[in-house]
Amino acid sequence: MPFDERMLNGMGVLIAIVDSGSFAAAGDALDMSQSGVSRSVARLEARLGIRLFDRTTRSVTLTDEGRRFYEQIVPLLNGLEDAASSAALGATAVRGRLRVTIDPFFSRLVLGPRLGAFMDAHPDLQLELITRDQLGDMVADGFDLAVRFGEPRSSTLIARKLLDTRIVTVAAPSYLKKYGHPVTPSDLDKGHHVCIKFRDPETGQPFEWEFHRGRKRVMLAPRGVLTVNDVGTLHSACAAGQGIAQILALGAAPLFADGRFVELFPDWADELYPLYALYPSRHHPPAKVRAFFDFIVSLTDGAA
Numbered sequence: 001m002p003f004d005e006r007m008l009n010g011m012g013v014l015i016a017i018v019d020s021g022s023f024a025a026a027g028d029a030l031d032m033s034q035s036g037v038s039r040s041v042a043r044l045e046a047r048l049g050i051r052l053f054d055r056t057t058r059s060v061t062l063t064d065e066g067r068r069f070y071e072q073i074v075p076l077l078n079g080l081e082d083a084a085s086s087a088a089l090g091a092t093a094v095r096g097r098l099r100v101t102i103d104p105f106f107s108r109l110v111l112g113p114r115l116g117a118f119m120d121a122h123p124d125l126q127l128e129l130i131t132r133d134q135l136g137d138m139v140a141d142g143f144d145l146a147v148r149f150g151e152p153r154s155s156t157l158i159a160r161k162l163l164d165t166r167i168v169t170v171a172a173p174s175y176l177k178k179y180g181h182p183v184t185p186s187d188l189d190k191g192h193h194v195c196i197k198f199r200d201p202e203t204g205q206p207f208e209w210e211f212h213r214g215r216k217r218v219m220l221a222p223r224g225v226l227t228v229n230d231v232g233t234l235h236s237a238c239a240a241g242q243g244i245a246q247i248l249a250l251g252a253a254p255l256f257a258d259g260r261f262v263e264l265f266p267d268w269a270d271e272l273y274p275l276y277a278l279y280p281s282r283h284h285p286p287a288k289v290r291a292f293f294d295f296i297v298s299l300t301d302g303a304a
Contacts, residue, residue, distance in 0.1 A: 075281030
C-alpha cells in the first residue's frame with residue numbers, strides 16, 4: 001500500500017479523536033471542522049479497508065481492528081515526533097506530556113520522596129502519575145510507561161525487570177505475646193494462628209503464601225478473616241497485632257529496626273518478587289519515556 005501525506009494526516013486525526021473522545025473535540029484540537037475530521041477518517045478507512053470507529057449519537061469507540069491499528073501507530077508517531085523535536089533542537093528533548101501508571105506502594109515508598117529531582121531536571125515535561133493496583137490496558141488508557149510488581153502477563157508490552165525483593169513473614173511483638181511464636185511455616189496451618197491476607201489485583205483472590213528455602217517449597221492458604229489490598233493497611237494492621245503478614249522486604253528495614261515487626265521464618269525467606277517497568281513499543285521509545293525509565297532505574301539500584 002503506497003504511503004502519502006494524507007495517510008499520515010489521517011493517523012494524526014485518529015489519535016486526536018481517541019485522545020479527545022469525539023470528532024467535534026478532535027476538530028477543535030486540530031483546528032478542523034467536524035466534517036473535515038469525518039472526511040479524513042473516511043479516507044483512512046478506505047485506504048486501510050477497515051472500519052476504525054463504532055459511532056452512535058452519544059459515543060465514539062474504536063472497533064477491534066481500529067484498536068489494533070491505533071496500538072501500532074501510536075509508538076511510531078511518537079517516535080516521529082521525537083525525531084522531529086531532536087532535529088529541530090539539535091538534541092533529544094524531554095518535553096510534552098508523560099503519563100505513567102505506577103504501583104501505589106512503590107510510588108509512596110520510593111518514587112514520591114525523590115520525584116522533585118526528576119521534575120527539576122526536565123522543566124518542559126508535564127508528568128501525570130496514576131497510582132492503581134491493576135495494569136489494565138496501557139495503550140487504551142493512554143499510558144506511556146508502567147511500573148508494576150509481579151511477573152507480567154504475556155502481551156506485546158516490553159517488560160524490563162528493575163529488581164527482585166524478598167517476601168518475608170512478619171508479626172508484631174503483641175501478636176507473638178498473645179498467640180506464641182510459630183517455629184515453622186507449617187505451624188500456620190494448625191488452627192490457632194491468624195493471618196492477614198492480601199488480594200492479588202490480577203485475580204481478585206488472596207495470594208497463596210509461599211515459603212522458599214533453597215529448592216524446597218511450602219505453600220499454604222492463609223487462615224484469617226481480614227483481606228486487604230493496600231500495603232499501608234497491611235502494615236498497620238499487622239503492627240497492631242491483628243495477625244501475621246507476608247510483606248515485601250523492600251522498604252521494611254525501619255519496621256524491623258524500631259521493633260514494630262519480627263521476622264518469623266528467616267530460614268524460609270528465599271522467595272523473590274520482581275518489579276518491572278513496562279512500555280508498549282519495541283521501537284525506540286520517546287525521549288521522555290527513556291528519561292523516566294532511567295530515573296526509575298537509578299532509584300531501584302541497590303534498593304531491594
